[in-house]
Amino acid sequence: MTDLIQFVVAGLAQGGAYALIAIGFVSIFTVSGVINLAQGEFAALAGLTGVSAIGAGLPLPIALAVAIVVVVAVSVATERLAIRPVKKMTTLTSIILTLGVSTVIKAAMLLIWGPQGHTMPAFTAGDLNLGGVSIRGQELWILATCALVGGAVWWFYERTLLGKALRACAEQPVAARLVGISPKNATMLAFVVAGVTGAVAGVVTSPVYSSAWDYGLTLGLKGFVAATLGGLLSIRGAIAGGLLLGVLENLVAGYVATGLRDAVAFVVLIVLLLARPGGLAKHAEARV
Amino acid sequence: MRRLAVASLVVILAAGCAEETPSGSTGTASTGDIVIGAVLDITGAGATLGGPEKQTLELLAEQANAAGGVNGRKIKLIIEDNQSTEDGAAKATTKLISQDKADIILGASRTGPSLAMGGIVESGKIPMISLAANAKIVQGRSWVFKTAQNDSVVLQNIVDYAAAKGWKKLGLVRDASGFGEGVAEMLNELGKAQGVSVVRTEKFAPDATEFTAQMVNIRDAGADANLIWGIPPAAGLAQKSYRQLGIKAPVMQSHGVGNQAFLDTAADSANGVVLPLGRLVIADQLPADDPQKQVLTTFQKDFTAKYGQGPSTFAGHAYDAFKLAVDAFAKVGTDKQKVRDHLEQVKGFVGVSGTFTMTPQDHSGLGKDALAIVTVENAGWKLQDVNRD
Numbered sequence: 001m002t003d004l005i006q007f008v009v010a011g012l013a014q015g016g017a018y019a020l021i022a023i024g025f026v027s028i029f030t031v032s033g034v035i036n037l038a039q040g041e042f043a044a045l046a047g048l049t050g051v052s053a054i055g056a057g058l059p060l061p062i063a064l065a066v067a068i069v070v071v072v073a074v075s076v077a078t079e080r081l082a083i084r085p086v087k088k089m090t091t092l093t094s095i096i097l098t099l100g101v102s103t104v105i106k107a108a109m110l111l112i113w114g115p116q117g118h119t120m121p122a123f124t125a126g127d128l129n130l131g132g133v134s135i136r137g138q139e140l141w142i143l144a145t146c147a148l149v150g151g152a153v154w155w156f157y158e159r160t161l162l163g164k165a166l167r168a169c170a171e172q173p174v175a176a177r178l179v180g181i182s183p184k185n186a187t188m189l190a191f192v193v194a195g196v197t198g199a200v201a202g203v204v205t206s207p208v209y210s211s212a213w214d215y216g217l218t219l220g221l222k223g224f225v226a227a228t229l230g231g232l233l234s235i236r237g238a239i240a241g242g243l244l245l246g247v248l249e250n251l252v253a254g255y256v257a258t259g260l261r262d263a264v265a266f267v268v269l270i271v272l273l274l275a276r277p278g279g280l281a282k283h284a285e286a287r288v
Numbered sequence: 289m290r291r292l293a294v295a296s297l298v299v300i301l302a303a304g305c306a307e308e309t310p311s312g313s314t315g316t317a318s319t320g321d322i323v324i325g326a327v328l329d330i331t332g333a334g335a336t337l338g339g340p341e342k343q344t345l346e347l348l349a350e351q352a353n354a355a356g357g358v359n360g361r362k363i364k365l366i367i368e369d370n371q372s373t374e375d376g377a378a379k380a381t382t383k384l385i386s387q388d389k390a391d392i393i394l395g396a397s398r399t400g401p402s403l404a405m406g407g408i409v410e411s412g413k414i415p416m417i418s419l420a421a422n423a424k425i426v427q428g429r430s431w432v433f434k435t436a437q438n439d440s441v442v443l444q445n446i447v448d449y450a451a452a453k454g455w456k457k458l459g460l461v462r463d464a465s466g467f468g469e470g471v472a473e474m475l476n477e478l479g480k481a482q483g484v485s486v487v488r489t490e491k492f493a494p495d496a497t498e499f500t501a502q503m504v505n506i507r508d509a510g511a512d513a514n515l516i517w518g519i520p521p522a523a524g525l526a527q528k529s530y531r532q533l534g535i536k537a538p539v540m541q542s543h544g545v546g547n548q549a550f551l552d553t554a555a556d557s558a559n560g561v562v563l564p565l566g567r568l569v570i571a572d573q574l575p576a577d578d579p580q581k582q583v584l585t586t587f588q589k590d591f592t593a594k595y596g597q598g599p600s601t602f603a604g605h606a607y608d609a610f611k612l613a614v615d616a617f618a619k620v621g622t623d624k625q626k627v628r629d630h631l632e633q634v635k636g637f638v639g640v641s642g643t644f645t646m647t648p649q650d651h652s653g654l655g656k657d658a659l660a661i662v663t664v665e666n667a668g669w670k671l672q673d674v675n676r677d
Contacts, residue, residue: 003504006500006533007500010501115339116335116521117335117549134533209525210521210553212521253498258491259491259493261493261496261501
């Protein structure tokens with residue numbers, strides 16, 4: 001029983017990382033129909049920037065702020081240089097374009113930080129031990145951050161005028177333009193949101209999973225699967241999808257075979273796309 | 289839109305096709321530059337190994353050329369990155385042989401890529417010196433040599449240490465790639481005489497970041513002691529997870545973690561781990577009359593002066609490979625058959641990883657005494673037993 005709980009705890013923390021990436025996917029897709037495959041690279045970039053900032057002697061909150069600023073700048077640049085110039089954007093085009101962006105970011109990270117992985121010190125020292133189940137302090141940070149960021153993004157899209165305007169662009173682009181909302185600016189704002197969530201994800205997970213130039217792709221793909229589990233349009237769905245995926249991975253690794261860990265996400269994706277293309281939640285028009 | 293898609297396709301294709309044109313052939317002539325080709329794991333899972341190895345080769349080539357080269361011939365060093373993949377290693381090796389006309393191939397950093405290169409140099413009849421551990425790399429090969437201590441030598445040390453401590457049942461958490469292949473079987477075989485055996489094996493991918501599943505299973509196995517067999521950063525994160533899950537049994541690691549990256553990743557959790565390790569990282573703690581002391585301290589000084597940090601044991605494997613190659617070139621020139629024959633007869637060659645004595649049966653040349661027993665104390669290496677009889 002302790003083992004099961006231990007697997008679930010570790011899975012939840014890992015799932016929290018996937019969920020944070022998934023939120024980034026959803027926040028862009030909801031507004032523009034763009035799938036941003038560089039989302040994982042945003043996290044890797046934030047982690048490495050954070051490591052450098054801490055290495056330079058900055059306190060954690062400042063390091064986090066630096067990472068957010070850098071990643072948001074890169075995210076906005078992505079939108080400006082790779083997304084906006086395209087006249088008629090389709091989801092497929094966006095996938096190809098952002099895959100290119102992801103390669104560029106990776107190469108830049110390799111040049112700046114070198115091939116080795118870097119690890120940030122834990123936010124708070126010490127682990128929690130509850131009846132034989134060990135919980136890393138950082139795992140609690142990941143889950144708390146996930147809840148906080150997820151809540152904030154949900155509140156932004158659902159409860160603020162600006163957020164509603166962004167969603168209007170996705171649902172009725174023509175009507176949105178008629179009432180004076182600029183779809184271009186909306187897309188850019190969505191990239192800002194995705195940059196912030198990606199940056200936070202990268203910084204908060206670095207103490208446990210390390211950061212390296214090439215960690216983004218797997219993280220991004222897992223995050224994408226998590227977002228798809230939630231139907232790609234729902235923040236709550238994305239968080240649930242991420243946590244579910246993380247727990248599932250750890251259970252398979254613990255009870256079946258550790259080698260299958262990375263296959264879980266993709267098996268889940270295939271099954272899901274065949275059985276429930278609209279996501280796990282019943283109704284296709286599930287909202288944010 | 290379509291035009292853009294077509295354009296981007298063209299760009300991608302063009303970039304893919306833009307292979308380098310063949311460089312000026314130096315051939316197998318007995319004058320002109322000596323071409324040393326190296327295939328290293330510079331990016332990817334083996335990056336913490338390949339990085340310092342690359343630095344070492346560059347340092348040594350520079351030193352050799354500054355001293356006038358080998359018998360008046362300059363050394364031309366060409367380093368290729370195999371991205372820690374088998375196919376990358378095979379491709380790079382083929383390029384070095386056919387385009388650059390390399391006189392010898394050094395590398396790769398890890399077992400998997402080295403195995404992939406073995407067949408190519410064998411049919412191309414080019415001498416190769418691998419920097420990786422698994423004894424399979426040189427088995428049945430006549431052109432392949434290696435400088436890292438054989439894993440069987442490392443495992444013998446681990447078995448002896450465990451037996452001396454009275455640990456009969458061992459748990460193993462190993463790298464799922466070539467480096468970890470066959471470790472459990474070899475442990476069982478070597479341990480038979482002393483009653484040491486593996487009771488549970490768990491695997492992890494070389495780029496894994498989450499180890500809870502493996503460690504919980506190993507905890508449940510209740511072994512007397514556990515062995516983590518991998519390279520950083522994965523081995524460091526595994527060490528962290530081992531301590532975090534409160535596993536009481538003593539933990540050992542392999543010679544795969546002999547660098548600062550392990551100490552950095554594992555941090556406090558590394559304290560108390562025991563491992564057989566090349567003497568480079570504890571050179572300053574060796575007695576003054578140790579046969580390797582001179583070589584080790586000189587290399588350490590030169591490396592630190594150039595790069596501002598100490599060399600890892602992997603850098604040492606590269607050092608030995610380069611020195612063995614240059615030693616052969618100095619004595620017999622660059623005729624490939626002669627170089628191979630010379631390497632096979634190397635005797636009492638004092639290197640960083642140990643004192644090499646090669647034979648036609650043993651292309652590794654290092655015995656059990658090539659490793660000292662080392663532990664970690666306060667985030668630094670501490671010599672526990674110099675391990676010379």
